[in-house]
Every structure is written in C-alpha cells, then in structure tokens.
Amino acid sequence: MLKKVTVDQLRLGMHIHEFCGSWMDHPFWSESFKIDTPQLLREVQSCGVREVWIDTAKGLDVEASAPTREEIAARVEDELMHIEAPPAPAPTIRRPVLLAEEVRRAAKICAQGKEQVISMFQEVRMGKAIDHAAAGALVDEISASVMRNPGALISLARLRSADDYTYMHSVAVCALMVALARVLELDEATTREVGMAGLLHDLGKALTPPGVLNKPGKLTDEEFVIMKRHPVDGHRLLVEGGAAGEIPRDVCLHHHEKIDGSGYPEGLSGEAISLFAKMGAVCDVYDAITSNRPYKAGWEPSESIRRMAEWKGHFDERIFHAFVRSIGIYPVGSLVRLSSGRLGVVIEQSPQSLLTPKVKVFFSTKSQTYLAPEVVDLSRQPTEKIVGREEAAKWGIRDVSRFWAQD
Structure with missing residues (x-):
C-alpha cells in the first residue's frame, strides 16, 4: 500500500x-x-x-x-559521530601530563574541595557569608588540574560515594565548566568566572531541608516544589554576599532552564538563556546522571552522553556538541569493546577524532580471561576500532576505575 x-x-x-x-x-x-x-x-x-x-x-x-531503543541509539550515535573534534593544540601549549600522574594530584584536590564545599554550606546555614577568596583558590586548583589533564579530576570526582553527592557535585561541575570553557575558547578571566559558577551553582541547596535534599527515593510533588527553590535561594545568597560576579549569579539562578522553555524557575527559552547558563545546564545534568545516588546507580559516561543527545529541547545544541568535544563520545573511564574482541577502558581522548581515544585493554571476551594491561592508541591502529560500550557487570568485572586510575 x-x-x-x-x-x-x-x-x-x-x-x-x-x-x-x-x-x-x-x-x-x-x-x-x-x-x-x-x-x-x-x-x-x-x-x-x-x-x-x-x-x-x-x-x-x-x-x-x-x-526501538536500538534504532534510536543508532541514530543518536550516528549524529554524535559526526561532531568534529577540536583542533590539535598548538605546539607552544604544554602537552598534558599522564592521566595516572594527574589522578594523584586530583585526588587531593577532590578531598580538599569536598571539605571546602561542606564548610561553605555550613557557613550559609549559620547565616554567614561564604569565604569567596577560599572559593577562588579552589577554582584555581581545579582549573590547573583540568589544564594538565581534563580526564583525571572529572572522572575521579564521579567515583565519590552516594553520600558525598551534594558536595562533590559542586567540585565536578566546576571542573566540567572549565573543560567546556576551553573548548569554547573563552578567555582566562571568563573561564575562571565560569569555574566559580560551577562551584557555586547549587549553593541554594544549603537552605533545602535535609529530609528533602537527602531523601533516598522519588520526591513528592510538594517536596519537588521545595527542591525547585534552590536556584532562587542560591541567587539571593550570592547577591546578598556581594562578592560573586554576574556569571556565577546568572548560572546559579538559571542552570535548570531548558531551551524549549519547560525549565525553572523562570521558564526561559532559547536565546533568553545566557551562554553561561546553557553551559551550566549541560554540566549539571551530566554529572548528576553519571553519579551514584542513594536511590539509583549512575549511568555509565558514554551511555549518559547518548541519552542526553536524545533529550530534544533540553540543551542548546551548539553547547552540547562542544561539551561532547570536551569530554569525548567515550569519556575517560568508559568501558568499551574493540573490534578484536578485547575490552578496555578509555584513558585519554584523541585530538584527531572523537572515535579514536587511547584505551587500556585488559580483558578478552573470546576467552573471558584477563589480559596483561596494554595501552592502545586507536588513532594509530587503523585495524582496531571501538564497536560498542559494555557493562562491567556483564563480564563479572569489578572496579573498572583501577585500570584507568593507575599506572
């Protein structure tokens, strides 16, 4: 017919x-x-x-x-695979340090960051102004780590426990914002303010009742109304404190706005949402859905990228594509299967292509045995390619992080 x-x-x-x-x-x-x-x-x-x-x-x-989900996934993967990678860094720019080397430094920054954010929230609850100088110093530390190797701190922050989510989320979003600012080629001063915005974007949650903020399950409609107050509360705190700049205030208030106008608190849409709030929206959601929470396990990084690409009307397309370029289609820590049948974990992105990162292989799906870990640079191996993502549990693999976070 x-x-x-x-x-x-x-x-x-x-x-x-x-x-x-x-x-x-x-x-x-x-x-x-x-x-x-x-x-x-x-x-x-x-x-x-x-x-x-x-x-x-x-x-x-x-x-x-x-x-079917398979049809949707194929379409989204095809769209993502046509995103151009950023140009290779100029020869004058220092080559990033090795992931394992930066992980050691990033671990200290994460621990320091967690304590500072906890202190920041406590000060707000007691009616005190936040220590803006200390917050700025932390942003500088996070930015320096991202400049040395963006995959280290971003991936490490994702591994925190569910109980640490509220505090480490601020550290992670700060790092993601800095990495995104680099791809968007923002100047140094603006990048610092964007990082500060990431660190302070959820400050209003300091005033959210703990029973709502830490509830291990779905919020009721009434509880969700309470939770939705945090952008306005945070913005008010930053304005009253007087030290935060326009960018952190804007991102704090508008990081839950959506391009189609269905977000909150003001229901802004399209170009009414600033570049920086659009950046905050992408970074906030990515870290939220890849994180373990009391009521659910986080999604795997590359699966999260795929799902975010399906959410039409949620993100600004240009900003989302830049975000994908900043962390990769297969972000550091992603478990992937190669055409040879080996499994490996992504340890570094390639400046040549989003599809050819460096992968540390360690498992054979054919013999279902562990292999001596080997780093494969897919940009130099034309006969080897990534053919899909894998779930560690499917192969009985535990603690995948040990393969990318160690020498």
Whole structure:
C-alpha cells in the first residue's frame, strides 16, 4: 500500500516508493529504496523534499509501533559521530601530563574541595557569608588540574560515594565548566568566572531541608516544589554576599532552564538563556546522571552522553556538541569493546577524532580471561576500532576505575 508522508515521519525500516516533486529536487539516483541506515535517513530528511510516498508492503508503516531503543541509539550515535573534534593544540601549549600522574594530584584536590564545599554550606546555614577568596583558590586548583589533564579530576570526582553527592557535585561541575570553557575558547578571566559558577551553582541547596535534599527515593510533588527553590535561594545568597560576579549569579539562578522553555524557575527559552547558563545546564545534568545516588546507580559516561543527545529541547545544541568535544563520545573511564574482541577502558581522548581515544585493554571476551594491561592508541591502529560500550557487570568485572586510575 502506498502512503504519502512528510519526511519528519520517516524512520528506519521504511521503504520510499517515490519522492514528491521533480527528480531534480533531490540528490538520489533512485527514487525507490529502503531506509536502512541512520545516515541515509538523515540525508533524506535534509535533502529539501518535504513529502514522499512510502510502500508499506515493502517496509514499515507510519502507523507502526514506535522506534526501538536500538534504532534510536543508532541514530543518536550516528549524529554524535559526526561532531568534529577540536583542533590539535598548538605546539607552544604544554602537552598534558599522564592521566595516572594527574589522578594523584586530583585526588587531593577532590578531598580538599569536598571539605571546602561542606564548610561553605555550613557557613550559609549559620547565616554567614561564604569565604569567596577560599572559593577562588579552589577554582584555581581545579582549573590547573583540568589544564594538565581534563580526564583525571572529572572522572575521579564521579567515583565519590552516594553520600558525598551534594558536595562533590559542586567540585565536578566546576571542573566540567572549565573543560567546556576551553573548548569554547573563552578567555582566562571568563573561564575562571565560569569555574566559580560551577562551584557555586547549587549553593541554594544549603537552605533545602535535609529530609528533602537527602531523601533516598522519588520526591513528592510538594517536596519537588521545595527542591525547585534552590536556584532562587542560591541567587539571593550570592547577591546578598556581594562578592560573586554576574556569571556565577546568572548560572546559579538559571542552570535548570531548558531551551524549549519547560525549565525553572523562570521558564526561559532559547536565546533568553545566557551562554553561561546553557553551559551550566549541560554540566549539571551530566554529572548528576553519571553519579551514584542513594536511590539509583549512575549511568555509565558514554551511555549518559547518548541519552542526553536524545533529550530534544533540553540543551542548546551548539553547547552540547562542544561539551561532547570536551569530554569525548567515550569519556575517560568508559568501558568499551574493540573490534578484536578485547575490552578496555578509555584513558585519554584523541585530538584527531572523537572515535579514536587511547584505551587500556585488559580483558578478552573470546576467552573471558584477563589480559596483561596494554595501552592502545586507536588513532594509530587503523585495524582496531571501538564497536560498542559494555557493562562491567556483564563480564563479572569489578572496579573498572583501577585500570584507568593507575599506572
């Protein structure tokens, strides 16, 4: 049966019988073919033709069931894989230090950061102003670590316990904001303010009742209303304190706004949301969904990137793509399977391509045995590539972090 549909209704598995309009209006040699790859679907939807005839006898019908997760995942992966990596650093820029070397320094910064954020929250609860000089010094320490090796502190902060989430979240978002600012090529002074914004963005949670803030389960509607006050509370605290700049105040108030206007507290949309608040939204969500919480385990880093890419209307697309460039499609700590059948953990991104990071391989899926750890630079191994993400539990692997956080 032939049926006319708009190109927005097309999906994988449909069979195009004919394009509506002249053959000169589209770039395809044939007008009859099955949409069998995400790239082909994207090409049809962007070719300029708005309607086509599909043959439901040869492919899926528009009335058929919704796309499977596999179809959605394939489409999102295909979109992400076409994000260009940032240019290689200029020769004058010092080469990043090794991950394991920076992990040791980053561990001390994380411990120091946790204590300072706890102190900051306690001061706010007692009605005192935060120590802005101490906060600035911590931002400088975090920024320096990110400059040396962005994967170390960002990945290490993600490993904190569920009980440490509220405090370490501020440290992690600070690091993510600095890494994103680098990709966006913001100047040094602005990058420092962006880092400060990440550190202070959840300050209002110091005034959230502990029973709501630390509840090990889903919030009720009434509790969620209370939780949603923290951006306004935090903004008020920063304004009253007088030391925070415009960028931290803005990010504190607006990091829960969404591009489609469905966020809070003001329901801003599109360009009404500042660049810095858009940055805060992406960094805040990424750290939240990759973190272990009392009521759920965090998602694996690369799975989190894939899911965030599905949330249309949530993030600014340009900022999200820059964020992906800053941490990778497969962020440091991601467990991946290579075409050889070996499993490995990503330890460093490649300046050449988001798809060719350095991977420390340590497990064979064929023999289901551990291997002597070996670092494989996929940018120099054309015969080896990542073919998918893996769940450690599937292979009985525990504590994957030991493979990327150690020499």
